[in-house]
Amino acid sequence: MTRPDDDHGAASGRVRARELGVVVGGLPTGPLNAITDVEGVLVGHTTLDDGADLHTGVTAIVPEQLLTTWRLPAAVEVGNGYGKLVGSTQIGELGVLESPIVLTGTLSVYRAADALLSYVMRLRPDGLSFNCVAGETNDGFLSDIRRRPITERHVLDALEGATDGLPGEGCVGAGTGTTALGFKAGIGTSSRRLVIEGVPVTAGALVQANFGGVLTVQGVPMPAAELVRGAGGAEPPGNSCMIVVATDAPLDARRLGRLARRAIFAMGRVGASYSNGSGDYAIAFSTAPASSPLLPDETLSPLFTAVMDAVEEALLNSLFKATTTTGQGHTSHAVPYDRLPRERP
Numbered sequence: 001m002t003r004p005d006d007d008h009g010a011a012s013g014r015v016r017a018r019e020l021g022v023v024v025g026g027l028p029t030g031p032l033n034a035i036t037d038v039e040g041v042l043v044g045h046t047t048l049d050d051g052a053d054l055h056t057g058v059t060a061i062v063p064e065q066l067l068t069t070w071r072l073p074a075a076v077e078v079g080n081g082y083g084k085l086v087g088s089t090q091i092g093e094l095g096v097l098e099s100p101i102v103l104t105g106t107l108s109v110y111r112a113a114d115a116l117l118s119y120v121m122r123l124r125p126d127g128l129s130f131n132c133v134a135g136e137t138n139d140g141f142l143s144d145i146r147r148r149p150i151t152e153r154h155v156l157d158a159l160e161g162a163t164d165g166l167p168g169e170g171c172v173g174a175g176t177g178t179t180a181l182g183f184k185a186g187i188g189t190s191s192r193r194l195v196i197e198g199v200p201v202t203a204g205a206l207v208q209a210n211f212g213g214v215l216t217v218q219g220v221p222m223p224a225a226e227l228v229r230g231a232g233g234a235e236p237p238g239n240s241c242m243i244v245v246a247t248d249a250p251l252d253a254r255r256l257g258r259l260a261r262r263a264i265f266a267m268g269r270v271g272a273s274y275s276n277g278s279g280d281y282a283i284a285f286s287t288a289p290a291s292s293p294l295l296p297d298e299t300l301s302p303l304f305t306a307v308m309d310a311v312e313e314a315l316l317n318s319l320f321k322a323t324t325t326t327g328q329g330h331t332s333h334a335v336p337y338d339r340l341p342r343e344r345p
Contacts, residue, residue: 012323014170014320014321014322014323014334015320015321016033016169016317016320016321017313017316017317017320018033018313020320020337020340021340022217022218022316022320022340022341024190024218024309024312024313024316025192025305025306025309025312025313027192027193027194027302027305027306027309028192028193028194029190029191029192029193030191030192030193030202030204032165032166032191033166033189033190033191033313034166034167034189034190034191034204034206035061035167035189035190035191035204035205035206035244035246036163036164036165036166036167036189036204037191037193037202037204038191038202038203038204038246038247038248038287039202039248039287040063040064040065040164040287041061041062041063041064041164041204041246041287042061042062042063042064042162042163042164043059043060043061043062043162043163043167043189043206044059044060044062044157044158044159044160044161044162044163044173045057045058045059045060045158045161045167045168045172045173045174045187046058046154046155046157046158046161046173047168047171047172047173047176048149048150048154048176049171049176052327053143053144053327053328054143054144054147054149054327055139055142055143055171055176055177055325055327056104056105056108056139056143056145056149056150056174056176056177057104057105057150057154057158057172057173057174057175057176057177058102058103058104058112058150058154058155058157058158058173058174059102059103059104059158059167059172059173059174059175059187059206059208060100060101060102060103060155060158060159060162061100061101061102061103061162061206061244061246062100062159062162063097063100063246063285063287065287066097066098066099066100067123069290070098070124071096071097071098072096072097072285072286072287073095073096073097073251073252073253073256073285073286074091074095074096074097074253074256074283074284074285074286075091075092075095075253075254075256075257075259075260075283075284075285076088076091076092076257076260076281076282076283077257077260077261077263077264077281077282077284078280078281079241079264079267079274079278079280079281079282080274080275080276080278080279080280081279082240082276082277082278082279083106083135083136083137083240083278083279083280083281084106084109084110084135084136084279085133085134085135085136085242085279085281086109086110086113086132086133086134086135087099087113087131087132087133087134088133088281088283090131091131091133091283094253095252095253095254095256096253097133097283097285098120098130098131098132098133099116099120099130099131099132099133100116100119100120100133100159100162101133101134101135101244101283102115102116102132102133102134102135102155102158102159103134103135103136103137103173103174103208103242103244104134104136104150104155104174105136105137105138105139105140105143105145105150105174105177106136106137106138106139106140106145107140107145107146107148108136108145108148108149108150109134109135109136110134111148111150111151111152111155112134112136112150112155113132113133113134114152115150115151115152115154115155115156116132116133116134116155116159117130117132118152118156119155119156119159120132133283135208135242135281135283136174136240136242136279137174137178137208137209137210137211137239137240137241137242137279138210138239138240139176139177139178139210140177140328141177141179141327141328141330141332142177142178142179142325142326142327142328142330142332143176143177143327143328144327144328158173167187167189167206168187169186169187169188169189169317169318169321169322170184170185170186170187170188170317170318170320170321170322170323171184171186171321171322171323171325172186172187173186173187174187174208174242175187175188175208175209175210175318175322177325177327178208178209178210179210179239179332180209180210180211180212180213180215180239180241180315180318180319181209181211181212181213181214181215181216181224181270181271181272181319182212182213182214182215182223182224182225183215183224183228183319183322183332183333183334183335184319184322184323184324184325184332184333184334184335185209185210185318185319185322185332186208186209186318186319186321186322187206187207187208187209187318188206188207188209188313188314188315188316188317188318188319188321189204189205189206189207189314189317190204190205190309190310190311190312190313190314190317191203191204191205191310192204192306192307192309192310193306194302194303194306196249196295196299196300196302196303197295197296197299199249199250199295201247201248201249201303201306202247202248203245203246203247203249203259203303203306203307203310204245204246204247204310205243205244205245205246205263205307205310205311205314206243206244206246206314207241207242207243207244207311207314207315207318208241208242208318209241209315209318209319210239210240210241211239211240211241211267211272211273211274211275211278211280212239212272212273212275212278213270213271213272213273213274213275214271214273215270215271215319215335216269216270216271217270217316217340217341218341219341220341221271222335222339222340224333227336227339228333228336230331230333239275239277239278240278240279240280240281241267241272241278241279241280241281241315242281242283243260243263243264243267243280243281243282243283243311243314244282244283244284245259245260245263245282245283245284245285245307245310245311246284246285246286246287247259247284247285247286247287247288247303247307248286248287248288249286249288249295249303250286250288250289250292250293250294250295251286251288251294251295252294255294255295255297255300256284256285256286257284258297258300258304259284259300259303259304259307260282260283260284261282262304262307262308262311263282263284263307263308263311264280264282265308266307266308266309266311266312266315267280267311267315269308269312270312270315270316284307319335320335320337322334322335
């Protein structure tokens with residue numbers, strides 16, 4: 001069954017961190033508390049879930065500004081390079097993003113990149129070279145990954161259906177079959193707003209969470225093996241995390257690299273193990289007009305805080321919105337809400 005842009009978490013009654021009293025940091029969020037609070041940034045999902053052994057999909061992050069400039073300043077940070085991030089080396093070399101970002105399951109990433117190329121070529125009929133960016137995490141613990149079920153149509157549906165509304169979280173799109181920190185995880189997003197040197201700034205993050213460690217919520221460890229009967233302690237193979245950070249702050253590639261590093265750091269706040277088999281990547285890009293004066297490095301500390309807080313909350317949302325899922329003979333359990341530490345006004 002294919003569900004375009006479906007929020008399975010909402011349909012199941014699962015809720016976000018703040019609705020559970022879990023508040024990260026003191027900075028305000030944007031109105032949606034999502035990466036789409038950065039003006040012009042759209043998100044779309046295509047979800048494949050047959051209720052048995054197929055739990056996968058596609059998530060597309062589409063900066064509308066690319067449709068006129070085709071070059072946004074960007075950077076990639078590698079926390080652990082056990083992964084397949086198509087197009088990353090050119091971002092590192094030139095410091096620019098030239099395509100939307102597509103996320104999916106590991107063995108479908110090459111098909112996703114090819115479909116993204118078709119999409120970009122249609123928009124740029126005169127182009128002769130394109131750097132398409134497609135990332136992945138391994139959802140083979142719950143989904144029959146060797147089927148490579150992602151088609152061009154699935155990718156195009158996510159791209160063409162991308163909107164500026166609140167993206168689906170949990171078991172949707174590229175997060176349909178992912179597991180993190182011992183629990184069912186998926187897609188999560190969050191944002192922060194602040195003012196730097198008199199300039200209003202929004203930073204947003206979207207994550208595809210599929211990595212190992214012990215879930216830690218506001219400093220409190222929540223081991224899955226202790227909190228969920230039958231959860232066990234085995235870590236699924238191929239764990240990874242993809243993080244996309246968008247901001248309207250005027251930054252160049254070097255400064256965006258500093259933001260991307262902080263995004264990787266934020267994984268540690270929720271208990272990431274950064275294991276040998278984990279592919280942990282962050283892509284950061286800016287939508288600010290090229291003519292905007294760059295923010296000086298000495299003003300960026302509050303923005304670093306904003307990014308780390310947004311990534312931490314996005315990771316928690318990816319877990320809290322996800323539902324218990326069974327596939328491939330395994331069950332990945334949802335986080336039990338009754339054991340969460342809470343911050344109340």
